[in-house]
Amino acid sequence: MKKLIEIIKLKKDYYVGEVTVHALRGVDMVVNEGEFVAIMGASGSGKSTMLNIIGCLDKPTEGEYILDGISISSLSKNDLSGLRNQKLGFVFQTYNLLPRTNALDNVELPLLYNKTVKTKERIERAKSALESVGLSDRMHHKPNQLSGGQQQRVAIARSLVNDPVVILADEATGNLDTRTSYEIMALFQELNNKGKTIVFVTHEPDIARCATRNIIFKDGVILRESEVKDRINALEMLASIPLEAD
Amino acid sequence: MNALLRNKLRAFLTMLGIIIGVASVIAMLGIGQGSKLSIQQQIAGMGLNLVTVVPGSQQRGGVQFGASTMQSLKETDVAAILSDCPAVLAASPEVRGNGQAVFGALNWPTSLYGENESYLQIRERSVTNGRMFTDRELSSAAKVCLMGQTVVKNLFGEGADPVGQVIRFKKIPFLVIGVLDSKGLNTFGQDQDDLILAPYTTVQKRVLAITWVQSIYTSAVDSKSTADAATQIEETVRRQHKIKASDQDDFTIRNQTELLSTFSSVSNILTILLGAIAGISLLVGGIGIMNIMYVSVTERTREIGLRMAIGGKGFDILLQFLTESILLSITGGIIGILLGIAASKIIGSTMGWPIVVLPSSEILSFAVCTVIGVFFGWYPARKAASLDPIDALRYE
Ligand SMILES: Nc1ncnc2c1ncn2[C@@H]1O[C@H](COP(=O)(O)OP(=O)(O)O)[C@@H](O)[C@H]1O
Ligand SMILES: [Mg+2]
Numbered sequence: 315m316k317k318l319i320e321i322i323k324l325k326k327d328y329y330v331g332e333v334t335v336h337a338l339r340g341v342d343m344v345v346n347e348g349e350f351v352a353i354m355g356a357s358g359s360g361k362s363t364m365l366n367i368i369g370c371l372d373k374p375t376e377g378e379y380i381l382d383g384i385s386i387s388s389l390s391k392n393d394l395s396g397l398r399n400q401k402l403g404f405v406f407q408t409y410n411l412l413p414r415t416n417a418l419d420n421v422e423l424p425l426l427y428n429k430t431v432k433t434k435e436r437i438e439r440a441k442s443a444l445e446s447v448g449l450s451d452r453m454h455h456k457p458n459q460l461s462g463g464q465q466q467r468v469a470i471a472r473s474l475v476n477d478p479v480v481i482l483a484d485e486a487t488g489n490l491d492t493r494t495s496y497e498i499m500a501l502f503q504e505l506n507n508k509g510k511t512i513v514f515v516t517h518e519p520d521i522a523r524c525a526t527r528n529i530i531f532k533d534g535v536i537l538r539e540s541e542v543k544d545r546i547n548a549l550e551m552l553a554s555i556p557l558e559a560d
Numbered sequence: 561m562n563a564l565l566r567n568k569l570r571a572f573l574t575m576l577g578i579i580i581g582v583a584s585v586i587a588m589l590g591i592g593q594g595s596k597l598s599i600q601q602q603i604a605g606m607g608l609n610l611v612t613v614v615p616g617s618q619q620r621g622g623v624q625f626g627a628s629t630m631q632s633l634k635e636t637d638v639a640a641i642l643s644d645c646p647a648v649l650a651a652s653p654e655v656r657g658n659g660q661a662v663f664g665a666l667n668w669p670t671s672l673y674g675e676n677e678s679y680l681q682i683r684e685r686s687v688t689n690g691r692m693f694t695d696r697e698l699s700s701a702a703k704v705c706l707m708g709q710t711v712v713k714n715l716f717g718e719g720a721d722p723v724g725q726v727i728r729f730k731k732i733p734f735l736v737i738g739v740l741d742s743k744g745l746n747t748f749g750q751d752q753d754d755l756i757l758a759p760y761t762t763v764q765k766r767v768l769a770i771t772w773v774q775s776i777y778t779s780a781v782d783s784k785s786t787a788d789a790a791t792q793i794e795e796t797v798r799r800q801h802k803i804k805a806s807d808q809d810d811f812t813i814r815n816q817t818e819l820l821s822t823f824s825s826v827s828n829i830l831t832i833l834l835g836a837i838a839g840i841s842l843l844v845g846g847i848g849i850m851n852i853m854y855v856s857v858t859e860r861t862r863e864i865g866l867r868m869a870i871g872g873k874g875f876d877i878l879l880q881f882l883t884e885s886i887l888l889s890i891t892g893g894i895i896g897i898l899l900g901i902a903a904s905k906i907i908g909s910t911m912g913w914p915i916v917v918l919p920s921s922e923i924l925s926f927a928v929c930t931v932i933g934v935f936f937g938w939y940p941a942r943k944a945a946s947l948d949p950i951d952a953l954r955y956e
Binding site: 366369371372391392395396398399400404406410412423424427428472476 | 862863865866867868869870871872873874875876949950953
C-alpha cells in the first residue's frame with residue numbers, strides 16, 4: 315500500500331516569550347492511501363499542531379515529513395501554498411466560508427488559485443463537488459442562509475474540488491449536534507469508500523469509531539494506535555437516531 | 561473585489577475623500593484656467609495693439625507723482641507720435657472727468673471721457689445708434705456726446721433712444737449724437753458701458769479747464785509691432801519733452817502684451833496654489849483609503865488565513881488587496897472627475913468665465929488616483945500578504 319503521509323521523529327516547539335512549549339515531542343506515524351484516520355486526545359495534546367503540519371500550514375521544528383513522496387522541509391512558503399492547493403483539502407471546525415458569498419463561489423475558491431483551471435472547468439467542478447455533498451439545490455445560498463451542517467458540507471465540497479490526495483479535518487463536527495455530526499461522518503465515509511484518504515481530529519470517541527484507524531495523542535506524543543474493530547456505519551447510526559433528538 | 565460590493569456604504573464613504581479631492585483638483589484647475597483665459601480675452605478685447613502713454617516716470621520704487629510730471633503730456637505729443645512713429649496707426653489723447661449726468665429729473669454718476677475720432681478704432685468699439693463726432697466738432701470743441709448703454713439705461717430707461725436729446729454733465733449741456741456698443745463688465749468688474757464720450761477738446765476746455773492730457777492711447781499697426789511702437793513713442797515723446805539723455809522719462813509707456821504676461825503669470829501662480837490646496841485634499845483621501853484598507857485587512861484576517869490555507873500565495877493576497885484599493889481610488893477618481901467637470905461648468909457659467917476642462921488635468925488626476933491606490937494600498941496589502949496562515953486562521 316502506498317504511504318501518503320510519513321512522519322519521522324517530528325518535533326514542534328512554540329516560543330511564547332521566555333517559555334518554550336513542546337507541542338510535539340517526537341512523533342512517528344504513517345498514513346496509507348485510502349485510510350480513514352482519526353486523531354484523538356485530550357485538549358492541548360498536540361492534535362491540531364500535528365494536523366497543521368500535515369496540512370503544510372506549519373513547519374516542524376525538527377524531524378521529517380514526507381507528503382506523497384515530497385519532503386516538505388526544503389520547500390519555500392510559496393511552494394507550500396502550491397502544495398496545499400494541489401494536494402490538500404481542509405475542513406475547519408468553524409467552516410471558514412467567505413461571508414456574503416454564495417456556496418458555489420465559496421467552493422470555486424481553491425481553483426481560483428490554480429492557474430491551470432479555466433473558468434468553465436472551475437464552475438463545472440465546483441458544481442459537481444456541491445452535488446457530491448448533496449447541496450446542488452443550495453448553490454446560490456449564502457452561508458447565513460444555510461444551517462451549520464449545510465455550511466460544513468459546503469466546506470467539504472470546497473476541500474474536494476481540487477481533488478486532493480488527502481482531506482484534513484480539525485474538529486469538523488465540533489460545532490454540530492449529534493445527528494448532523496453523523497451526517498457529516500456519513501459523507502466522509504462515503505468519500506473514503508470512493509478511495510479518498512481522510513485524516514481528522516476529534517475528541518469524541520463515538521465519532522472516532524467512524525474511522526478505520528485511531529491514533530491517540532498525549533502530551534505531544536502518540537500514546538496508542540489501533541485499528542477500529544467495532545466500526546460505526548454513520549448511515550446506520552443516523553437511522554437509529556430519532557429526528558427529534560438533540 | 562466582492563468585498564467592496566459587500567460593503568457598499570463603506571466603500572462609498574472611503575471613496576468620498578478621493579471624490580472630493582479629485583473633484584476639487586479638476587474644479588480648481590478649471591477655475592484657474594478659466595479665469596486666466598477670461599482675463600486674457602478681456603485684455604485682448606481692449607485691443608492687443610494698444611500702447612498707452614501715461615504721465616509720470618516709472619521707477620524701481622514705483623511711479624513718481626508730482627504736479628508737473630502729471631501734466632507733462634500735451635496734445636502736441638499726440639500729433640508728434642502720429643507723424644513720427646511709423647509703427648503707430650492711430651493715437652488719441654484722453655482726458656477724464658467724473659460727475660453727475662442729468663436728464664430731466666434723472667441723474668447718474670458717471671465718467672466723461674474726452675477722446676479724438678480715433679477712439680473707436682483704438683478701443684475696438686463701435687457706435688450702434690447715431691454717429692461719432694466729426695473733425696469739425698472736435699476742432700470747435702462742440703458740446704456733443706456719445707453714451708454707453710448703462711448711462712442710457714439710467715437716464716432714459718431701457719431701450720430708449722437718447723439721440724437728439726440734451727443731457728447735462730456738470731451743468732454743461734451736451735447734445736447726444738450716438739450710443740456706443742455694449743461691452744459689459746471687464747475682468748476687474750468695471751462696467752465698460754458706464755461712460756460718456758465727448759471730443760477731448762470739449763472736455764479739456766469746457767469741463768476740466770486744463771491744457772494737458774491725462775493719457776495717450778495709441779494703436780500699433782499690428783500686435784507684433786507694439787514693442788516697436790513703444791520704442792518709437794518713447795523717442796518721440798522724449799524729444800518733444802526735451803529730456804536730456806541722462807534724465808529719466810517723465811512718462812510711462814504700457815503695452816497690452818506686457819499686461820497680458822503679467823496677468824498670465826499671476827493667474828498661473830493662482831492656479832498652482834488652488835491646485836496644491838486641492839492636491840492636499842486628494843492626499844487626505846488617499847490616507848482615508850489606507851486607513852480603511854488596514855481595517856479591512858484586520859477584519860478579514862480569517863479570510864486571508866483561509867485563502868492561504870487553500871493555496872493562495874502571498875502575492876495573490878497582495879494583489880487582491882492592492883486591486884481593491886486601486887479600484888476604490890479609481891472609481892472615486894472617475895466620480896470625482898465627473899463631479900469636478902460639473903462643478904467647473906457651474907462655477908464657470910455663474911462667473912461668466914469660459915469653461916475650461918483640461919484633458920491633461922483629467923489624465924493627471926486619473927494617474928494620481930492609481931498611484932494613490934497603489935501607494936496607500938501597498939502597506940495594508942503587504943501586511944495581509946505577510947500574515948502566517950495558521951495565525952490568521954486562529955485570529956479572533
Ligand atoms: N501558536 C501557538 N503558540 C504557542 N503555543 C501553542 C500554539 N499552538 C498550540 N500551542 C500549544 O501547543 C500545545 C498543543 O496545542 P494543540 O495542538 O492546539 O492541541 P489540541 O488541538 O490537541 O487541543 C498546547 O499546549 C498549546 O497551548
Ligand atoms: Mg485543537
